[in-house]
Amino acid sequence: MSDPQKPGNARPATADSLHQRAAQLHRQGDLEAAHEAYAQILKAAPNDLGALHMSGIIAYQTARLEDAARLLARAATAHPGVAAVHIDRALVLQAFNRPRDAIASFDQALACVPNAAEVHAARGGLLQGLNRLAEALASYERAIALKPDNADVHSNRGVVLQALGRLEDALESYEKAATLQPNDSDILRNGALVLRALGRPAEALARLDRAAAIAPASGDLQADRGAILLDMRRLDEALASYDRAMSLKPRDADVLANRAAVLHALGRYAEALAAYDLAVEIDANHARAYSNRAGTLVELGRDREAKASLDRALAIEPDQPEANLNRALFHLRDGEFREGWRRYEWRDDKGRALMQRPGIPVWDGEDSLAGKTILLRAEQGFGDAIQFVRYAEMIAALGARVVLEVPAPLVRLLSGAAGVIEVLATGTALPPADFQSRLLSLPKLFATELNTIPAKPRYLAADAASRAKWSDMLAELPHPRIGLAWAGRPTHKNDRNRSISLDDFSTLLTADAAYVGLQPDVRAADKDQLAALPIRLFGEALSDFAETAALIENLDLVISVDTSVAHLAGALGKPVWVLLPFDPDWRWLLNRDDSPWYPSARLFRQKTPGDWGGVFSDVRAALQERLTSS
Secondary structure, three states: OOOOOOOOOOOOHHHHHHHHHHHHHHHHOOHHHHHHHHHHHHHHOOOOHHHHHHHHHHHHHOOOHHHHHHHHHHHHHHOOOOHHHHHHHHHHHHHOOOHHHHHHHHHHHHHHOOOOHHHHHHHHHHHHHOOOHHHHHHHHHHHHHHOOOOHHHHHHHHHHHHHOOOHHHHHHHHHHHHHHOOOOHHHHHHHHHHHHHOOOHHHHHHHHHHHHHHOOOOHHHHHHHHHHHHHOOOHHHHHHHHHHHHHHOOOOHHHHHHHHHHHHHOOOHHHHHHHHHHHHHHOOOOHHHHHHHHHHHHHOOOHHHHHHHHHHHHHHOOOOHHHHHHHHHHHHHOOOHHHHHHHHOOOOHHHHHHHOOOOOOEOOOOOOOOOOEEEEEOOOOHHHHHHHOOHHHHHHOOOOEEEEEEOHHHHHHHOOOOOEEEEEEOOOOOOOOOEEEEHHHHHHHOOOOHHHOOOOOOOOOOOHHHHHHHHHHOOOOOOOEEEEEOOOOOOOOOHHHHOOOHHHHHOOOOOOOEEEEOOOOOOHHHHHHHHOOOEEOOHHHOOOHHHHHHHHHOOOEEEEEOOHHHHHHHHOOOOEEEEEOOOOOHHHOOOOOOOOOOOOEEEEEOOOOOOHHHHHHHHHHHHHHHHHHO
């Protein structure tokens, strides 16, 4: 607290001696005796500034907050021009959990001393606590303008900017704070978390390593380090960081849950489940742990328990996006479309604003589209856009002019989709539109059920010129011609389960068919092996999906893992055999070898987790039967 202001008029000698005695008692730590001495002064002079002020300070120091607030309020009323009184009253009100009153006291102090940087900074902290972020930012910036070398204020400004989503500005504040206070591990940590949010994990990791060198006993720093290493898919290192965090915080449910996520990513499902179980034992209300635990139970083939775990997460936190989305995936996979589509709207909820173009109303399924322009936006993967562009025709039937925004590799292909007037690449300038919708929201808006899926045998086609070009390129290959796709995007979150080794696919190759690779990019690990296999590759000639479609149109059969090629073949009406893991993506449903989305598809499923051998045994038998009968 501040030193009391001395009044301008001289006191009688007796008052001065009492003040001296009270101050001495205070310095000696005899707070009760000092309090009594100041009480004697106030009996004679009820508005004595020093006695009121110091009595309020002593009451605060002895945890008598109500007395402190009352005494300092008297001092402020009697001496409104004394800034120190308003400041100390604000600090007492803050301790008394009266932040709005504390802000008012700081404002009175600033009326007396408008250039007090510390007061602006303290006021900013209170506003930040009330989530009045714009006002807090203004207070911090005023404090910095008056005193630019206060690292804590720069750091607090960074926290506010981070909360406002101004990440680059937040990083600049943290870097300024770190320059002023280079050995503050908290400042370094906050900067690292912003770098992570900006998609700069290597820099984030380097900054965390600096912080950890300063504070080696910080479990939080080790846990953050594990999270960034998980982002970078450096799983063994991530696990080592979480193990260190566990040694420092052995009963921390968050650390346990995050460590479990790494074990899950490593395919060590039994250990992951044990870690999740311990996390919820420590914190029975850890909704995220219950939600993620469900994914591990799915991998272990324990679906009923997984659903129960998600239901527990939602009972704790009904608006948790991840749990709602994961529950949606169960509903959709089980064919419970009504509830599934409803919950599926939780996808990417934290970044939902980024999924819509600002200034364009979102179509709710009720507003008339007659004569209106609607922007349909692709999301997630290429396969999703291919699967759900079928709804464009239904939108057009409502009288709308349909503009489609999709990733550039899909533009040529989807320009021929029924009902679409114009197709633009993601990120390009858009024409004016009356409404917008994400493609994967359309099944909900059309109340799609299993028996009402718009499933034309064929709803996309390659253009005639491209088909003819590929016909010439394949002229030397005999029939039957079979296209193969054995791997999807390596960055897909479930790529480990859906992509298959080329060794397995090579067991399908016989002399009775010609084989064509449908992978525009071949993984480095496959290149040497492909050179020895009778699979024709076209590489860069598959420059976009329109070219891949034209190639597929010249084939007799496509055999594919669950990737965009499978969706493309189904949309083209080409016979396609889709190879699925034990826990398939929701769109392939369960316990059936056909797809209500693609009439030309045949599904081959793992019967037990990880058993691709059984799948390829079934595919070889089916392929032999097809070749024999053709």
